[in-house]
Amino acid sequence: MNNPATALSGFELFCRLATSPLPERELLEGATRRLRLAHGEPLFLAGEQRPQVFAVLSGVIKMVYETSGGEGWIKGFAEAGTCFASLTALEEGEQARTSYSAYAERACLVEQIDYRQIQRLAGRHLGWQRALSQAFKIYGQRKERREMELLTLSPEQRYLGFLRERPGLAAQLRQRDIASYVRVTPVALSRIRARLAGRPGGRPDVV
Incomplete structure (x- = not known):
């Protein structure tokens, strides 16, 4: 698109x-x-x-x-x-x-x-x-779903959900913009990505 x-x-x-x-x-x-x-x-x-x-x-x-x-x-x-x-x-x-x-x-x-x-x-x-x-x-x-995600999901869950649902968009964005969207600091997102990289099936290279 x-x-x-x-x-x-x-x-x-x-x-x-x-x-x-x-x-x-x-x-x-x-x-x-x-x-x-x-x-x-x-x-x-x-x-x-x-x-x-x-x-x-x-x-x-x-x-x-x-x-x-x-x-x-x-x-x-x-x-x-x-x-x-x-x-x-x-x-x-x-x-x-x-x-x-x-x-x-x-x-x-x-x-x-x-x-x-x-x-x-x-x-x-x-x-x-x-x-x-x-x-x-x-x-x-969309607004209701976004509110639900911010109020009920962890930052890691929000990050993984974003990658799963909008992989094409995620590939175009800077890490700091993804961090802002999932409501964490860039440093916190780096830590989330490092944790995921150490897991089977983790995705350390999506951004």
Whole structure:
């Protein structure tokens, strides 16, 4: 899914969510802007007004919660063929702002889609309504699972689960970013990897 020639566009992603072709493609594409980001370049920063949905066509975007002390913890990753948004930025009014920052972990091609146009289409067509509902459902399921993992699993279990479920992504990331995602320090992750390397079937060389 990381090949720009085969990654789905924003419209195609919404069709997949709706499980059917969607009407008025030209209206969505008229509200879509393509952005190219270099490695490390921000797509947006926390506190910005960004009422948009972002579809990743190539590369990897990392989403980061940043503290006032300058620390950052990675919320998640968006790979090619997926879409995401800051839900707090999709609310109505002046207070609607992003709650996290998003950076290109690899050089990226991203589609930025005006959420208001998606809402208009959902108001007129059942298929668009179904696509939007499914997108929020998937977001809710992922959020619940992430909370469960952070509250009930050990750091080692979270690390192994990440490697098992997203091996392709893990191979592209730096150790410090994986550590941030599983909520340990890079030093603690190094110790986890050293322990695993000493076990039968351990995986010392995944990062």
